[in-house]
Amino acid sequence: MGSDTNAQYVPEETDPAKIIVELCKLFYAQGWVTGTAGGMSIKDGDLVYVAPSGVQKERMNPVDLFVYDTKSKTYVSKPELYKPSACTPLFMACYEQRRAGACIHTHSQNAVMASLLWGREFRIANIEQVKAIPKVVEPGNLSFFDTLVIPIIENTAHEEDLAPDLEKALLEYPMAPAVLVRRHGLYVWGANVWKAKIINEAIDYLLELAVKMRHAGIDPAGDIGSEQLTRKI
Ligand SMILES: CSCCC(=O)C(=O)COP(=O)(O)O
Numbered sequence: 001m002g003s004d005t006n007a008q009y010v011p012e013e014t015d016p017a018k019i020i021v022e023l024c025k026l027f028y029a030q031g032w033v034t035g036t037a038g039g040m041s042i043k044d045g046d047l048v049y050v051a052p053s054g055v056q057k058e059r060m061n062p063v064d065l066f067v068y069d070t071k072s073k074t075y076v077s078k079p080e081l082y083k084p085s086a087c088t089p090l091f092m093a094c095y096e097q098r099r100a101g102a103c104i105h106t107h108s109q110n111a112v113m114a115s116l117l118w119g120r121e122f123r124i125a126n127i128e129q130v131k132a133i134p135k136v137v138e139p140g141n142l143s144f145f146d147t148l149v150i151p152i153i154e155n156t157a158h159e160e161d162l163a164p165d166l167e168k169a170l171l172e173y174p175m176a177p178a179v180l181v182r183r184h185g186l187y188v189w190g191a192n193v194w195k196a197k198i199i200n201e202a203i204d205y206l207l208e209l210a211v212k213m214r215h216a217g218i219d220p221a222g223d224i225g226s227e228q229l230t231r232k233i
């Protein structure tokens, strides 16, 4: 074993605008932001970077991004052709209520399917991947035996009108690492963009798995061993 086995991987790119452009291409390839859907934002000190509204998120250039200064409450970069993402009030709520460093909004079909199969909360437990999810209210991640709970809010005609319900969910679920929007998608945030990316990937994996488990007659939040009742052999 080399001495650098546990070395932390540090991505080289640090320009938030370039990172948003790069990650939106990746999320497009995942099917998470197709057809102009979804978006993302990064908070770098007082500056909030937001993608433009209604554009193909995989084809943006760094100059297309809006940059909002939370101190002066003005846009320091405001591309003339565009409006800022309709998700902006929701991203701002995550920054203010969760002290997030980055937010991701996707229209993943796994998120939409889960929102159709669960009621007011999505729950999953006893799956190794939950260990990638932070506890939020204290340092560290969930353990294998913890239950991940994600609140589900109802969709509205316009993205920005989701903000009051998202803000309420953030207050009512202090441990939640994300919020699902029924028939719409998922909002995820993290202390920084790379943490937000990891959490989004882990949650999407768990949503997909949970939908498959339900279809197989297994309760994703059930006790270990309860699934044996559904086993044929
Ligand atoms: C077909 S996308 C409809 C709007 C939406 O839900 C979304 O996430 C994209 O909003 P934006 O303003 O960032 O384009």
Ligand SMILES: [Zn+2]
Binding pocket: 037, 038, 105, 106, 107, 159, 184, 185
């Ligand atoms: Zn959306």
